[in-house]
Amino acid sequence: MTRSVLLLRAVNVSGRNRVPMAELREALVPVLGEVSTYIASGNILCEHPHDPASACAEVRALIVREFGVDTPVILRTHDALVQALQAHPFSGSTEKLLHAMFLEGPAAPGAVEALQQRLVAGERIALVGDDLWIDYAEGGVHSTKLTKVVLDRALGVAGTARNLRTVRKLAELTA
Numbered sequence: 001m002t003r004s005v006l007l008l009r010a011v012n013v014s015g016r017n018r019v020p021m022a023e024l025r026e027a028l029v030p031v032l033g034e035v036s037t038y039i040a041s042g043n044i045l046c047e048h049p050h051d052p053a054s055a056c057a058e059v060r061a062l063i064v065r066e067f068g069v070d071t072p073v074i075l076r077t078h079d080a081l082v083q084a085l086q087a088h089p090f091s092g093s094t095e096k097l098l099h100a101m102f103l104e105g106p107a108a109p110g111a112v113e114a115l116q117q118r119l120v121a122g123e124r125i126a127l128v129g130d131d132l133w134i135d136y137a138e139g140g141v142h143s144t145k146l147t148k149v150v151l152d153r154a155l156g157v158a159g160t161a162r163n164l165r166t167v168r169k170l171a172e173l174t175a
Contacts, residue, residue, distance in 0.1 A: 002048035002078060002079075003047060003174035004045075004049070004076065004077045004078065004174060005044065005045050005046075005075070005076055005170050005173075006043075006044040006046065006055075006075050007042060007043060007102055008041075008063070008071045008072070008073055008160065009071050011040075011071055017069045018067070019069055025044075028044065028059065031055070031059060031062060032044075032046040032049065036173075038169060038170060044059070045173055045174060048077055056074070056075055059073045072158035076102055076170075077174070078174035078175055081170055081174060083129075084100055084129075085171060088100065088128070088164070090133060093164070096163050096165065097136040097137075097138070097140055098136075098163065099133070099135075099162060099164070100131050100132075100164070101131065101132040101134060101159040101160065102131055102161075103130045103157050103158070103159040104158045105130060105157050106157070107155045107156065108155060108156030108157070111127065111155045112127050114154040115150070118145045118146055118150055119145070119146070120139070120144060122138060123136055125146075132159060
């Protein structure tokens with residue numbers, strides 16, 4: 001059976017969008033069956049749903065209803081995570097500064113060019129399929145101009161980012 005991860009954007013980050021993982025796991029059993037979570041920032045591990053788009057929509061609606069948080073829910077299979085790791089364009093990057101932003105769908109035409117203009121010294125970005133790789137400068141996400149609003153506007157689609165270490169762990173956990 002194929003395992004997948006549902007990625008929630010911006011939950012339990014900086015005290016915002018509080019979604020207790022134990023309560024979320026319990027609420028998701030009727031929708032997804034047995035689930036587990038990895039760290040409190042919104043990584044739900046489950047068997048691959050028969051209808052991924054419907055499952056993501058149902059999980060999003062459940063989170064709104066049960067926790068009052070409206071957050072995109074983005075699915076990646078184990079194979080997609082492995083492919084993303086193999087395709088990431090920035091070898092030699094600092095692991096905690098390299099992030100994969102998993103997008104809900106294709107980025108808008110010209111998105112990368114628009115984002116290139118916002119980079120601070122030392123940052124790099126690359127779009128690989130529906131994954132935007134961001135190699136942050138030494139100041140990390142705290143010094144970037146690639147804010148959620150800037151990214152959403154340029155990309156034209158929601159996404160959620162995980163650092164390289166977390167992506168590796170999610171690939172391992174979905175194997």
